[in-house]
Amino acid sequence: ETGVTQSPTHLIKTRGQQVTLRCSSQSGHNTVSWYQQALGQGPQFIFQYYREEENGRGNFPPRFSGLQFPNYSSELNVNALELDDSALYLCASSLWDRDTGEQFFGPGTRLTVL
Amino acid sequence: RKEVEQDPGPFNVPEGATVAFNCTYSNSASQSFFWYRQDCRKEPKLLMSVYSSGNEDGRFTAQLNRASQYISLLIRDSKLSDSATYLCVVNGGNFGNEKLTFGTGTRLTIIP
Numbered sequence: 001e002t003g004v005t006q007s008p009t010h011l012i013k014t015r016g017q018q019v020t021l022r023c024s025s026q027s028g029h030n031t032v033s034w035y036q037q038a039l040g041q042g043p044q045f046i047f048q049y050y051r052e053e054e055n056g057r058g059n060f061p062p063r064f065s066g067l068q069f070p071n072y073s074s075e076l077n078v079n080a081l082e083l084d085d086s087a088l089y090l091c092a093s094s095l096w097d098r099d100t101g102e103q104f105f106g107p108g109t110r111l112t113v114l
Numbered sequence: 115r116k117e118v119e120q121d122p123g124p125f126n127v128p129e130g131a132t133v134a135f136n137c138t139y140s141n142s143a144s145q146s147f148f149w150y151r152q153d154c155r156k157e158p159k160l161l162m163s164v165y166s167s168g169n170e171d172g173r174f175t176a177q178l179n180r181a182s183q184y185i186s187l188l189i190r191d192s193k194l195s196d197s198a199t200y201l202c203v204v205n206g207g208n209f210g211n212e213k214l215t216f217g218t219g220t221r222l223t224i225i226p
Contacts, residue, residue: 002159033213042118042201042216043158056213090157092214102148103214105157 002026004093004106012112013081021076021109023091031055031096032074033103034066037088049074050096078111086113115140120202120217128225131192135220137185137202146205147178149187151198152219158201161187189222197224 003026013019025032031050035043045058049068063079072093078085088110092103120137127133139147147164162169164176164185175188185202202217 002157035214035216040218042218043214045213045215048213058213102146102160102163105159107157 002093002104002106004091004104006089006091006106006109008109009107010110010112012114014114015081015083017081017113018077018079019081019111021078021089021091021111023074023076023093023106025072025074025091025093026104029093029095029104030072031094032068032072033092033094034074034076035090035092036060037090037108038084039087043090046076081113083113086111116217117141117215118202118204118217121220123220123222125220125222126225127192127222129192129194132188132190133192133222134189135187135200135202135222137187137217139183139185139202139204139215141204141215142180142183144204147185148203148205148214149174149176149185150201150203150216152201153198158203158216161200192222192224194224194226197222 005024007022033048034046037043047057048055052068065077068074088108090108091106094103149161150158151161152158164178168177173190177186199219199221201219204215
């Protein structure tokens with residue numbers, strides 16, 4: 001196991017609602033990245049947090065926002081949920097100081113928007 | 115053009131056969147390259163990193179051709195447990211620890 005945990009594991013929401021997903025990074029890691037994986041697709045980069053600041057963002061609208069806390073855990077917030085937001089949301093942790101680029105994924109949160 | 119493109123699949127291969135996956139990437143500034151494996155309804159897990167010199171890990175061999183922006187994965191003597199989706203992954207950051215860009219994945223099924 002990677003040591004990366006996510007909560008909740010599953011979530012059902014309705015259109016227009018807001019959701020918060022949580023991630024605890026692997027011990028010793030200081031960087032958290034979030035990805036969205038739609039059915040049958042590869043994960044798509046949402047954003048990355050390092051030292052509690054957003055460090056890079058993919059092609060996602062502002063209603064996707066995040067936070068990183070001093071203990072390096074992170075939250076992903078999605079406002080005004082749309083049906084297309086239904087997906088597996090993956091959190092990945094890594095150590096910024098390593099230049100290999102390897103990231104370790106949590107088990108994901110499966111979000112269903114009705 | 116997609117940033118990372120993979121063989122469309124699915125691949126249905128008899129046990130014991132050799133199977134090869136190919137992948138191309140568009141960003142010539144990419145620094146790191148990986149193959150991840152993803153089992154059904156599970157998270158992606160690193161299978162192996164890919165180096166310019168080529169690298170081997172047991173039955174798995176990965177190759178990188180920077181000039182052609184091409185990555186490959188070869189699986190020899192395939193096992194039933196190799197059935198999974200294989201994701202070609204490129205790290206596009208200049209530093210090396212930035213966003214991972216994934217291909218859509220190629221689904222492999224090993225047939226007994």
